[in-house]
Amino acid sequence: MTEQFRLHNTLSRQVEPFAPADGQRVRMYTCGPTVYNPAHLGNFRTFLFEDLLRRTLRLAGWDVEQVMNLTDVDDKIIKRAEDQGKTIGEVTDPVVEVFHQDREFLRIQPAEHYPRATAYIAEMIELVRRLEERGVAYQADDGSVYFAIARFPQYGRLSRLDTRELKAGARVAQDDYSKENAQDFALWKAATEQDERAGAAWDSPWGRGRPGWHLECSAMAMALLGETIDLHCGGIDLIFPHHEDEIAQSEAASGKPFSRLWCHGEFLLVEGSKMAKRVGNVVTVKMLREDxxxxxxxxxxxxxxxxxxxxxxxxxxxxxxxxxxxxxxxxxxxxxxxxxxxxxxxxxxxxxxxxxxxxxxxxxxxxxxxxxxxxxxxxxxxxxxxxxxxxxxxxxxxxxxxxxxxxxDLVPERTVDDPQLAAWVEERLQARKDARARRDFAAADAIRAELDARGIEVKDTPQGTKWTKVR
Incomplete structure (x- = not known):
């Protein structure tokens, strides 16, 4: 019998007891990066909190099946592809590689699944079809398919927003009068010439198009973890509209609760300001690693x-x-x-x-x-x-x-990942040992100062001289 594990539920705004529905395996979905730029440290703050959560769940005695999606088709990716004359795959593949390099460096345990949105188009189309059958989705004059939030009375309960005060849905043109309601969000977007050039358009019952951002996560979560999952995590910036829209489309399609608990992490600030590309204060894992x-x-x-x-x-x-x-x-x-x-x-x-x-x-x-x-x-x-x-x-x-x-996981690496530096340190330590053997302590001290200048701490112990890279 494990001690009681408690976690803050964004849906109830309370810290609640939590355990997986089956008592054994936590089915956890964590929103991953949109892979058009390398993830910054603000993103990785969220991923590290989720890594700590994952490890703590296992410490409590449960298995964890984690899904972290990789959003490899959306407006920003398509624009980047257009600007660079590439396909979306040519834009996203290198960024996915960098993400995993940074993740591994930070010792974030791998999720069991890293689905890419472009591999789940069939599941997304099927989800839109189910929503259409249930009367909560409709195709507008522009050829796109929208979710009618007025037909889902529970909309807004995660973010505690009054639907009468909502602005138009994220990533949807606000001046698009073909929608029934300016607040409705896109499930399936009619393809543009730009989409076609970028390789971001697929056949569907509603014509050539591509999935809306919110649709992607619902389809992948339900395909891999089932219609009701135990735990859904992300940064607080995803509460609205992304997670609110995930709940609406998932529950309207299945008639079941989408996630039993929602958990969100706060922002990382840089000298008191939110990290954002538009203000030029983005810090990456690579930058800190190089420092x-x-x-x-x-x-x-x-x-x-x-x-x-x-x-x-x-x-x-x-x-x-x-x-x-x-x-x-x-x-x-x-x-x-x-x-x-x-x-x-x-x-x-x-x-x-x-x-x-x-x-x-x-x-x-x-x-x-x-x-x-x-x-x-x-x-x-x-x-x-x-x-x-x-x-x-x-x-x-x-x-x-x-x-x-x-x-x-706070023990620093015992060795450096720079073999040339390691060889240089060993050579200088041998020179210091030789200097001490001939009682040339001034030379030995000079070598120690030389090592210190390179960020190498030296300790003389009964078991011999030990060294560590400290900066």
């Missing part, structure tokens, strides 16, 4: 603020996270090299593991979990200083630390 920030440091930075609170990206915050995970890495090395422990070390391990579970099971409280981890580091280091000889206590500490880090 020497490790995946562990970026994970710590994201987890240092609760997922439902805005997170501010500053140089000071990133540096603090880099220093924090350096401490985690040092502790991991020390725990690995230790030969024994004390009863108090085992008690600290038990307390830490329970405190982390309690924090994460209470609406994914990552900051509190981090606090429990660093309390453990302080207590454990004090016990390791005592030099106990109890191997069972040491094993308990190692198991607890592995369990905690299996969710947070």
């Amino acid at each position: 020497g920030f490790s995946a562990a440091a970026l994970r710590h930075f994201v987890f240092s603020t609760h997922y439902r609170k805005q997170l501010n990206l500053t140089d000071e915050a990133l540096e603090a996270s880099r220093n924090a995970v350096h401490r985690v890495g040092e502790f991991a090395e020390r725990l690995r090299a230790a030969t024994g422990g004390t009863p108090e070390l085992a008690a600290a391990a038990r307390d830490a593991e329970q405190a982390v579970r309690d924090a994460l099971f209470d609406d994914l409280n990552a900051p509190e979990a981090l606090g429990a981890l660093f309390t453990f580091l302080k207590r454990a280091n004090a016990e390791l200083d005592r030099g106990g000889d109890d191997p069972a206590a040491l094993d308990a500490a190692r198991r607890a630390f592995a369990a905690i880090d299996g969710v947070l």
Whole structure:
């Protein structure tokens, strides 16, 4: 029997007990990137919160089947293809590759499914056909098919919006008078010459066309996870209209609840402003990686603020996270090299593991979990200083630390991914060793300063000289 896991439900605006419908497997849909530009750190804040959620669900004892879609056909992609004289596939394929490289660098566990919208056109057409049969979809004079929100009385309950105050649906021309209602959103868009040139048009019962953005996620979620899923996640910017429209078209088609719980993460700010291309403050994973920030440091930075609170990206915050995970890495090395422990070390391990579970099971409280981890580091280091000889206590500490880090994943890489740098470091360390052997301490100190200038920290231990890239 697991402890009770609780999560904030956007639909009820309350933190609620959560468990998968079948008690075993969480069927989770997470909205992925629109692949016309590499995802920025704001996007990855959401993906990292979902990674923490995924790992915590598994810590609670459940299996997870996650779907993260890749939107590879929409207005922005088609415009990019037109501007570059390419097809949508030629635009999106390289961006998908970059997304997975960034995801792997940040240690985000792979989802079980990464469906691309263009591979589910048949399912999308079938969903529109079902909606038409149920009288909630209609083809307008322009050849596009729209969802009639006036025929779905529950519309607006996720976003808590009054339909009388809604503006025209997103990604739909507001001056299109062929629609029954300016608020109606497009399910299937009649193809334009631009769509045809980009390879973004398919045959359908309503003529050549392409899916609306909202339709894509509903079709892929239901095709892969069923008509009622356990959990649907994304950033708060997707609550309206995207997730509101997903609920409308999915539930109008199936007559069943679409998702049992909706969970949304807040924005990442840059020096107090929302990250956005139009204001030129976009930060990518590649940029931070080139600045020497490790995946562990970026994970710590994201987890240092609760997922439902805005997170501010500053140089000071990133540096603090880099220093924090350096401490985690040092502790991991020390725990690995230790030969024994004390009863108090085992008690600290038990307390830490329970405190982390309690924090994460209470609406994914990552900051509190981090606090429990660093309390453990302080207590454990004090016990390791005592030099106990109890191997069972040491094993308990190692198991607890592995369990905690299996969710947070904050231990920095032990080696650098630059073989030339690694070879240079080893050569300089040998030169320093030789200098010390001949008692030329000035030369040894100069080499150490040279290493420090390249971001290499050197430690002389009883087991030999150890080095770590810290920046």
